[in-house]
Amino acid sequence: MSGKPVLHYPNSRGRMESVRWLLAAAGVEFEEKFLEKKEDLQKLQSDGSLLFQQVPMVEIDGMKLVQTRAILNYIAGKYNLYGKDVKERALIDMYVEGMADLYELIMMNVVQPADKKEEHLANALDKATNRYFPVFEKILNHGHDFLVGNKLSRADVSLLETILVVEERKPDALAKFPLLQSFKARISNTPNIKKFLQPGSQRKPPLQEKDIPSLMAIFH
Amino acid sequence: MSEKPRLTYINGRGRMESIRWLLAAAGVEFEEIFLQTREQLLKLGQDGSLMFHQLPLVEIDGMKLVQCRAILSYIAGKYNLYGKDLKERALIDMYVEGISDLMQLILMFPFSPPEAKEKNIATISEKATERYFPVFEKVLKQHGQDFLVGNRFSWADVQLMEAILAVEEKVPSVLSGFPQLQAFKTKMSNMPTIKKFLQPGSPRKPPPDENYVATVMKIFKLD
Numbered sequence: 001m002s003g004k005p006v007l008h009y010p011n012s013r014g015r016m017e018s019v020r021w022l023l024a025a026a027g028v029e030f031e032e033k034f035l036e037k038k039e040d041l042q043k044l045q046s047d048g049s050l051l052f053q054q055v056p057m058v059e060i061d062g063m064k065l066v067q068t069r070a071i072l073n074y075i076a077g078k079y080n081l082y083g084k085d086v087k088e089r090a091l092i093d094m095y096v097e098g099m100a101d102l103y104e105l106i107m108m109n110v111v112q113p114a115d116k117k118e119e120h121l122a123n124a125l126d127k128a129t130n131r132y133f134p135v136f137e138k139i140l141n142h143g144h145d146f147l148v149g150n151k152l153s154r155a156d157v158s159l160l161e162t163i164l165v166v167e168e169r170k171p172d173a174l175a176k177f178p179l180l181q182s183f184k185a186r187i188s189n190t191p192n193i194k195k196f197l198q199p200g201s202q203r204k205p206p207l208q209e210k211d212i213p214s215l216m217a218i219f220h
Numbered sequence: 221m222s223e224k225p226r227l228t229y230i231n232g233r234g235r236m237e238s239i240r241w242l243l244a245a246a247g248v249e250f251e252e253i254f255l256q257t258r259e260q261l262l263k264l265g266q267d268g269s270l271m272f273h274q275l276p277l278v279e280i281d282g283m284k285l286v287q288c289r290a291i292l293s294y295i296a297g298k299y300n301l302y303g304k305d306l307k308e309r310a311l312i313d314m315y316v317e318g319i320s321d322l323m324q325l326i327l328m329f330p331f332s333p334p335e336a337k338e339k340n341i342a343t344i345s346e347k348a349t350e351r352y353f354p355v356f357e358k359v360l361k362q363h364g365q366d367f368l369v370g371n372r373f374s375w376a377d378v379q380l381m382e383a384i385l386a387v388e389e390k391v392p393s394v395l396s397g398f399p400q401l402q403a404f405k406t407k408m409s410n411m412p413t414i415k416k417f418l419q420p421g422s423p424r425k426p427p428p429d430e431n432y433v434a435t436v437m438k439i440f441k442l443d
Contacts, residue, residue, distance in 0.1 A: 052318045052351055063310060069289065070313035077306045086297045090283060093290035098272045135271055 005030040005060040008044060010215055013204045015068050016056045018103070018161060020203065022072055024196035025157040026079035032202065038218050072096075076154040088149045095136070095147060095155040099162045102132045106165055110207050121169060128166045133177050140179040145186060152190065160187045168206055225250040225280040228264070230439060232432040233425045234327070235288050236276045238320075238382060240424065242292055244417035245378040246299035252423065258439050275440075292316075296375040308370045315356070315368060315376040319383045322352045326386045330428040331436075345391045348383075353398050356380055360400040366407055373411070381408040389427055 005023065009016035011034040023030050035041050035055065045053045051066045058065045061078075065071045076082040076092075083089045105124040112120045136159055139147055147155045163184050166173045174181050188197060196203055207215075225243060229236035231254040243250050255261055255275070265273040271286045278285045281298075285291045296302040296312075303309045325344050332340050359368055368376040384405050387394050395402050408414055417424055 051314060051355055052321070061307070063307065065310060065314065067314050067317035069317050070310055073313050074306060074310040077309065086294060087281070087283065089297065090285060090290055090294040093293050094271060094285065094287050097287035097290050101272070131272055 004028075005058055007032045008035065008049075008057040008059070009055050010035045010218055011204070012207055012211065012215060014056075014107075014207075014215075017204055018068065018100075018158065019056060019058060019071050019075070021157050021161045021196070022075050022079075022081065022154055024202070025152070025154075025190075025192050026075065026081060027192045028075075028079065030202070035218050036214075041218055072154065081152065081154045081157070083149055083153055084151075088153075091148050092153050092155045095139075096158045098132060098135065099155075099158045102128055103162050103165060106169065109169075110209070110212065125166065125170050125173070128170075128173060129176070132162075133173070133180060136183075137177045137179050140183055152187075156183075156187055157193070160184060160193065224248075225278055226253065227251070228253045228255065228269075228277040228279075229275050230255055230432075230435050231425070232428055232435065234276075234428075234432075234436065237425060238288065238323070238379065239276060239278060239291055239295070241378050241382045241417065242295050242301070242375060244423065245373075245411075245413050246295065246301060247413045248295075248299065250423070255439055256435070258441065261439050292375065301373065301375045301378070303370055303374055304372075308374075311369045312374050312376045315359075316379050318352055318355065319376075319379045322347055323379075323383055323386065326383075326390070329390070330433050341390050344387060345394060348387045348391070348394055349397065352383075353394070353401060356404075357398045357400045360404055366404075377404075377408060378414075381405065381414065 005028065007016055007019060007030055009032070011032075020030075035044075041055065044050050044055070044057065049064050050057055051064070054066060056066065056068055056071060058071050060071075060074070065074060073082070083092050102124070105127060106121075109117060109121050109124060136147065144150045146152050147159065160183075163174065163180065174184065187193060195201060225248065227236060227239065227250055229252070240250075255264075261275070264270050264277070269284050270277055271284070274286060276286065276288060276291065278291045280291075280294070285294060293302070303312050322344075325340070325347065329337070329340055329344070356368065363371075365371045367373050368380065381404075384395065384401060395405065409418060416422060
């Protein structure tokens with residue numbers, strides 16, 4: 001049969017972390033091949049493994065998938081984390097895309113010039129608490145455990161991941177959102193995610209300033 | 221039965237144009253509302269029509285859909301332009317996402333300062349001819365079929381066609397090294413729904429001009 005999916009990326013969160021989350025939430029074991037230097041990326045490029053010369057790349061079911069969204073869509077579809085019909089899928093897509101915008105903002109903070117960093121972060125956190133979190137707090141008013149269709153989907157995984165990333169920068173980010181607080185507790189306790197949140201899992205730590213130069217060296 | 225989808229945006233391409241292309245390619249008639257003031261945008265946000273207070277907005281099948289990809293995926297799924305199974309879907313997603321990276325450069329171009337414009341055109345040309353177009357040239361050459369995926373018209377074909385025309389507006393000779401893409405462009409242009417969309421008077425919007433840039437800056441108050 002097929003082997004485990006193999007993830008190709010540096011040993012950091014970046015654009016691969018949401019893939020790690022989704023596979024983990026689906027209970028799928030995966031292997032990782034870490035890019036450590038420029039030559040590692042160049043090798044993948046020259047052997048034709050990367051459709052657009054870029055990572056993330058995930059080897060799964062005989063395919064070499066690139067483009068984060070394509071990878072996530074495939075995993076979500078394969079492991080039934082994408083709703084039961086086109087309308088649930090549309091809701092999930094809207095929620096996930098909104099969260100991706102917020103996640104991207106937070107992720108980009110670390111590469112802002114020093115004099116812009118603080119303002120950029122303040123803007124990102126403001127968006128989290130005033131644009132994005134209120135939407136999901138309101139959705140959870142439906143009283144179900146999960147965002148869409150009363151069933152775990154990639155939207156729940158994405159929301160938990162985003163909440164934790166925001167809390168790393170602002171520990172009290174959920175202070176005004178009781179439903180998100182109980183959502184966070186509940187989803188964190190589902191077995192696969194609980195395991196992923198424990199030390200020793202394949203979850204990656206936040207990016208440290210000292211690691212940025214070696215990461216940049218791979219891509220530039 | 222269902223009413224026509226209704227698109228709310230400004231009167232220009234921006235992030236709505238790919239949606240206009242896809243609906244048109246699917247042969248779906250739609251209505252459009254064009255915002256002209258920031259107050260209109262804020263009002264839409266206040267009355268709960270915009271999930272994240274952003275456009276595009278497409279009202280379709282009783283839903284108020286926002287986020288381009290959510291909208292495009294829904295339309296593709298509904299009108300059978302998303303492949304026949306998960307694997308075809310994955311190919312379509314990869315192709316569309318790659319093209320979308322190229323289109324992002326085109327989207328941002330009108331907002332770059334005058335002194336950067338020449339360099340930006342060079343970047344668009346380089347990325348198109350060295351990273352993106354070679355991929356699709358190879359795909360078409362390898363299977364020899366008319367369409368990118370599964371021998372059947374899909375969202376990927378529409379997106380590639382849109383991108384080819386958009387890049388050609390900036391770099392007219394961009395397809396000179398790509399015979400497969402030239403043939404693809406001709407075939408797509410002759411498909412009835414696309415042919416109609418390419419004619420004057422269709423919902424297709426003209427290339428962005430200064431007026432468009434001013435409207436965007438005013439309404440969206442870009443940081």
